[in-house]
Amino acid sequence: MNYIDSSLKVVGTRPIRPDGVDKVTGRAVFAADTRASxxxxxxxxxxxxxxxxxxxxxxxxxxxxxxxxxxxxxxxxxxxxxxxxxxxxxxxxxxxxxxxxxxxxxxxxxxxxxxxxxxxxxxxxxxxxxxxxxxxxxxPHVIDVEAAMAPNAPILHDDMFTSGVDPKPTKPSNIAKVVTFRKGDVEAGFKDADVIVEGTYTTQPVHQAYIEPxxxxxxxxxxxxxxxxxxxxxxxxxxxxxxxxxxxxxxxxxxxxxxxxxxxxxxxxxxxxxxxxxxxxxxxxxxxxxMTREDVFKASGPTSGAWMEVKIGAKKDGTIVAAKQVLKYQAGAFAGSPIGPGCMCGFAMYDLPNVDVVGYDVVSNRPKVAAYRAPGAPITSFAVESLMDELAIKLGIDALTLREKNAAKNGTKTHYGPTHQNIGFTAVLAAVKSHPHWKSPVKPGQGRGLATGFWFNIGGESTAQVHVNEDGSVTAATGSPDIGGSRASIGMMVAEVLGVPATSVRTIVADTASIGFTHVTGGSRVTFATGMAATQAAEKIVEDLKKRAAQTWDIPVEAVEWKDGKAYPAGSNAGAFEPLDLATLALKAARTGGPLIAEVSINAQGAGPGFGAHICDVTVDKETGHVTIERYTAVQDVGKAIHPSYVEGQIQGGAAQGIGWALNEEYIYNAKGQMENAGFLDYRVPVASDVPMIEAVLVEVPNPRHPFGARGVGEVPIVPPMAAIANAIRSATGLRMPDLPMSPPKVRAAFDAQA
Amino acid sequence: MAKSYVSATINGESSEFLCETQQTLLDVLRDVVGLTGSKEGCASGDCGACSVIMDGRLVCSCLVLGVEAEGTSITTIEGIATGEKLHPVQQKFLEHAALQCGFCTPGLIVATKALLDENPNPTETEARYWLAGNLCRCTGYDKVIRAVMDAAAELRGETVG
Missing domain, CATH: 3.90.1170.50 (Aldehyde oxidase/xanthine dehydrogenase, a/b hammerhead)
Incomplete structure (x- = not known):
């Protein structure tokens, strides 16, 4: 069923999460809290x-x-x-x-x-x-990506021969693979351009820095x-x-x-x-x-650092005619950087006729990278969205107008193959345009930056069970670890379908022997895919309840309707019966067919892609090079916010991580290839006094492939911040900062070079 | 190695334990006393997940030795609620959705309690600087700060719309 245009009682409200009390009282049991005799x-x-x-x-x-x-x-x-x-x-x-x-x-x-x-x-x-x-x-060791690609670099793996090149190499290399994506004729496109901008950008590896080792x-x-x-x-x-x-x-x-x-x-x-x-x-x-915190930094995560080159050509009116990108991503000690998504995401926001992207997956003597929130996308987008800002400046076009002019729409064919469908990017840009932050004048001494971002979101395999207990209360079990409130969102979807309050549904995460296979909590998939499975399980329960009411009343099941948690005769022809609520039907379950349970396993398809746009105002201290984020607004198409507070929380948290990535976070190595800042004192994640309130603006362009219209929301918000901040610094100071992090020493050095 | 006998008041109850001289108060709370609400995020005093109130002072329990607890009164996250009744700080964290994974939450709540004990009417900036020793990687602090300000208002007896 599809509830996108239905009036909803639970979905879209903000109940207290089912696991909340445990987490504010210290009762919640994390892995390190477990002991055994x-x-x-x-x-x-x-x-x-x-x-x-x-x-x-x-x-x-x-x-x-x-x-x-x-x-x-x-x-x-x-x-x-x-x-x-x-x-x-x-x-x-x-x-x-x-x-x-x-x-x-x-x-x-x-x-x-x-x-x-x-x-x-x-x-x-x-x-x-x-x-x-x-x-x-x-x-001999090698840390940096370009050094690792050099012909005389120390080789990590004698059996690594670059894949994706023809002819097959005869010598081992630190380049695990080369990937290319092409659309149209990029060189012809550049010949046609009135204006061409180019830039080289670098980002540093950053750790996910979850507080729990x-x-x-x-x-x-x-x-x-x-x-x-x-x-x-x-x-x-x-x-x-x-x-x-x-x-x-x-x-x-x-x-x-x-x-x-x-x-x-x-x-x-x-x-x-x-x-x-x-x-x-x-x-x-x-x-x-x-793990100790030092182990976490040195031996888990982080995401790739990268070296990137971007070139964009446009007509005088701002229409982009050609775009080219070379990306070199560090994979750490083993192949597997997010170079693929890196190649796909940078230009995915735009409708471009001619594109050429080449990416390199490069090993070096660093910890093996792990996924980090929209893996690969924030890196590539820092480069592309910084250069888009340069293009806007060069053309004398407003940064938002340039993006509106080239924005991907339904039917836009991406350079990596698929055609965008049911996307909300133009709605996001419209929300930016009408937002008070965007419309307000930039305060004296400050600068304002805008940047956008894209992430695919995924579906995949999920299992959910819904149990109506003997007293009519409901348990929903899934195989998805709850990393930020998914028990709440899943319970709410089940409650909506069953027509009961959110508090009637207890959602739990079941172990590997107690529920069907469920893919990881990642790719912003849980509320979409596991939520879809839970919705379908709840629908099966409703069908079952209707059948049992029909049996009780001795009328055809088609003559029963389920509304507000009760079975009703569907109209006067069906007969006059007192409605049967969940508790009554649960009590009679033994006599009407046994326990009321349903399990649904699916491989969910149709995760709607997400787009975001962030507006950031900064001041830059010329003496110290310190950047202060004065105001921050994050606009995102979330499809449908099941529990808006946790959707906002994802966006605010992602933006804050992006602020850390932009301004402070980096791995610092000594000459021996040892990390010198493997602790939270020296690896500086944002603290409460580093950030302002972060306004999350929820744009809801429903995803028709989800029963309630939901899209994944957790990853998009980390994509735009780095460029939004770089563009704000450019606006405040005239300085283009192409290398992350834009930490005080770097900003100060840029001021010195400017003078 | 001989263990030391330590007597302290933990969450209002007198408590006795034996601990090794090098054991931190955090290790003692978690591994000896069995109060696992205080978390280890760094063991170096940088993340605040192990925050407890010791004789009225907010400390990182990973930076205090177990033997230093002798004769002190300690409040951990397990001692913030009164029986079944949540403290307003806990209630406001729930209402404002000021937690996602919940791992830093015990430390943040203890630190907020300590803030409001000392300064019942903090400005947003004061709250942000007070909590700068408590890392949260999930929320971006927005909803945390809103919960803190709202809890402060409630504790002052003000009605907040």
Whole structure:
């Protein structure tokens, strides 16, 4: 069914989330809060070197230490072959993931795990790690993307030959692959242009910086059964990776989803779980592992840094006739940067006749990148939207008008293939135009920037169950970890269909053995796909309830209608009966066919893409180079806001992360390839005093493929901020800042160069 | 290594525990006393997820040794509500949707309680600077600050529209 034009009672309201009280009282159980009797502490030995061959690992002294119950190295794991995995967010190779979890012959970055111990206390575990004797042959390392592409660069993988080039290379390279997207004839387009602008841009790797470090608790039983409690963006993902990396059957692994303390894409793969299981197997005890903050920075995440070149050609009236981009994305130690989405997203907001995009996926001696909120898109958009600003200035056209003129609409064929349908970009731009922020004059001494962004959003496999309990209350169970309020949105959709208040529905996240397969919480898919499954399950319940009412009244089921949580005879011809509510029907369930439950598993298609536009006002301190965000407005097409507060929260949070990316966050390496700012003091994420209120403007262009019109909302808001801020700095100072972060030293240096 | 005997008041109840000299108050609360509401986000005093109130002063429990708790009175997130009744700060966090993942929430609520105990009428800027030691990566702080200001108004007895 489709409720897009229906009058809604629950969807669109702002009830208190079902898991709220647990989270404000400290009762919510995150992975590190779990304990078990006889539990051991597992700790990882990590490489101090950026690149080295492992000559030998001697664990005998560590094993002999009193209180140590198990030590594992790569020798304790199957040496699995290369195999593409589609388990998390974006493609992954099982072998790469295995080698990332536990180095076998080489360590490829500082922080790379190469052994682990299980001991009765954390102190003994630390002592044991110090007793492991590793002999390294230190190899030359390479950190930066362009250096890694140089012909004489140290090679990370002897078996990596660049794919996507013809003829096939004969020498190994750090370039894992080259991807190209072409539409029209870009060179002819540039010949036709009245104005051409070009720019080179760089971004730094930034960490997802969820406040909860990775943690898990694992128990291996002698019968081969495994229980895992962990914090992740997908417990089915944890099961799949753990099974593959340990050579086990999935049915022998049960993963219980703990509450997750933030992920933003960074918890769509495993680091600890297979190791904890191996340690549990070796020790015969439950093993708990948790990363330190330093581990999180050095050995998990981040997203790519990049080097980018963009060129845009336009007619005098602002019509873009050609656009070209070269993108070089750092993948970290293993192939798999978000270069594909990077190539697709930069120009996806515009209707362009001629486009040429080339992207490189490049490995270097850094931690393997993980998904981070609209993976790849914020990077490419920083470059494109900065250059769009330059184009507007050069043409003497207002930044919004330039975008309106070239905006993608329904029917616009993208340069990467698909044709945009049911998109709301022009509605977003119209909302910018009419917004008081955009219409207000820029205050003296300030500058204003505008930038836009796009993200695909995804659907995929989800399972949901709806149970009507014996008293008529409702439980909704899904397989989607709740990372920011999805229990609320899913419960609300179920309540809407059943015609009951949101508070009547309790939504839970079920473990891998208790519900059907569900893909990760990622790609902004949960409210869309899992919400769709839950809606359909609730509809099945309504059909069942109608049938039972018909049976009770002895009338045809077509003569029953379901309204406001009750069965009614549909009109006077159906007969005169007192309505039957959920509680009454639930009470009679045993006599009318048994328990009232429904389960729906789907592979949801038709996730509507999302577009956003951010307006930002800044002041720039000439003395210090410090940038202050004075006012920030984020406009986004959200399809339909199921719970508007949490939709706004996604947008505000994404914008704040973008502000950090723009102004402060970066990985700083020393000459040895070691990270020098692996803590929250020196890796500076925005704090409350760094940001103003962030106004989220919800534009609702319904997605016809979702029963309530919802689109994914979580990723789009991190796409525009970097360029919006760069453009605001340009407006305030005349300085174009092409390199992130636009931190005080860089801004100050730019002022000096300007003078 | 010999453990130290420590006697303290935790959330209004007298509490006794044994702890190793190097154990932090956070580790003691979580692993010895069994109060896991205080979270470890960094163990270096930079994120505030482990915030507790110690003798009226807001501290990061990861920067306090367990043995330093001797004779003190400590309020953790578990001691903010009164029985079943949520503290207005907790209630306002719920009403304003001032949490997403909820991991930093205990620390933010404890820090907000400490702020309002000391300054019942903070400006938005004062609230932002007070809470600058509590990292939240999900919300962008907008709804957090609204919840704090609204809770402050309610505690002052003002009706807010």
């Amino acid at each position: 006889g539990m051991l502490w597992g700790k990882m030995l990590r490489s101090p070197h950026a690149h080295a061959r492992i000559v030998s690992i001697d664990t005998t002294k560590a094993e002999a230490l009193k209180g140590v119950f198990g030590v594992v190295t790569a020798a304790d794991f199957p040496d699995i072959p290369s195999e593409e995995a589609f388990v998390g967010e974006g493609p992954m190779n099982f072998r790469d993931l295995a080698l990332n979890c536990m180095a076998r012959t080489k360590v490829l970055y500082e922080g790379h795990a190469l052994a682990a111990v299980a001991a009765s206390t954390q102190a003994i575990a630390d002592e044991a790690l110090a007793l492991i004797d590793v002999k390294y042959e230190i190899l 990775h943690a898990c608790l694992a128990t291996y039983s002698p019968d081969g059964q495994v229980q895992i409690h962990s914090s992740s963006q997908g417990h089915f993902m944890v099961r799949a990776y753990t099974a593959k990396l340990l050579g086990m059957n999935m049915s022998n692994i049960r993963v219980n989803p703990a509450e997750i303390g933030g992920g933003f894409g960074g918890k769509t793969l495993v680091y600890l779980e297979p190791i904890a299981v191996a340690l549990s197997k070796k020790s015969g005890r439950t093993v708990k592992m948790q």
